Amino acid sequence: MVIQVCVGSSCHLKGSQDIVELLQKAIENHHLENEITLVGTLCIGRCNRIGVSIQVDDDVYVGITKENFNDFFTENVLKKLEKDN
Numbered sequence: 001m002v003i004q005v006c007v008g009s010s011c012h013l014k015g016s017q018d019i020v021e022l023l024q025k026a027i028e029n030h031h032l033e034n035e036i037t038l039v040g041t042l043c044i045g046r047c048n049r050i051g052v053s054i055q056v057d058d059d060v061y062v063g064i065t066k067e068n069f070n071d072f073f074t075e076n077v078l079k080k081l082e083k084d085n
């Protein structure tokens, strides 16, 4: 699975760096280093009023914040990995 975190200027201002750190920690905690490739990307054209845009394989999610990060990770990363395996 490839997770691309938008680090374009709009998302950067809305906390991309925090989200990257949360993702790194979550990947480590769940021992998913071999399953997930984490990369930064420039604007993916889905700038949102709040939060950061993240692309998980072909799916784009917008509005990711520190507050909703855990829900995002459980729903769109952990569950998807389970399904794919």
Ligand code: FES
Residues within 6 Å of the ligand: 006, 007, 008, 009, 010, 011, 012, 042, 043, 044, 045, 046, 047, 048, 053
């Ligand atoms: S800067 Fe992130 S979607 Fe545009």
